[in-house]
Structure formats: structure tokens, C-alpha cells
Amino acid sequence: MRRIAIAAALVAASTAAHAHDWYPRECCSDKDCAPALSVQNAPGGWWVTTIHGAVFVPADFTRLESKDNRVHACMRPRWPAGAEPKMKLICVFFPPET
Secondary structure, eight states: OOOHHHHHHHHHHHHHHHHHHHHTTTSSSSSSEEOEEEEETTTTEEEETTEEEEEEEEETEEEEOOOSOEEEEEEEEEETTSSSEEEEEEEEEOOOOO
């Protein structure tokens, strides 16, 4: 059982590292990018949710090509004066056919 747990942990770690390998440096500082947990159509764009939060992606925002055919988003928190933190979109990756 212990070997199975170790093997599963190694696979999970290598998968996460592999995804980060192709994020451009200008998009990610080793913690800002993640695969989308959900993508929802919205007027004028999409709402993309990752482990880091949710961000609105305007339809005219430059989309980069995903290397694994999944949607990914890079975002950072910003703190508007006197408000709850909101996420700022840095980069978004979509599969080539979308």
C-alpha cells in the first residue's frame, strides 16, 4: 500500500511540474498559473476558475496556445482600495481549436 501511495505522489508531482514547464516566464512566477477547474461562457467572454480563484477573460484578450489541450489561466490577486481582493488576469491558454 505504501508503494502505491508513493507512486501516486510521484505521478502527481511530475504532472504538475510538466505543466509548469511550458508556461512562459512573463505569465507565471511559479505559482500564478493552473489548469482550469471550470470555464463558463459569459456575455463578452468567459469566467475561468482555477485553484487560485476565478477571473473574467474578455473575448478580445490575447489567448495563447495550450500545450496539453486544456484551458489554463495565470492570475494574481489585486487589492482595490477598501475592497475584497480580486484576481488580475495575466495570461490565458486555450486549446488550438477554440
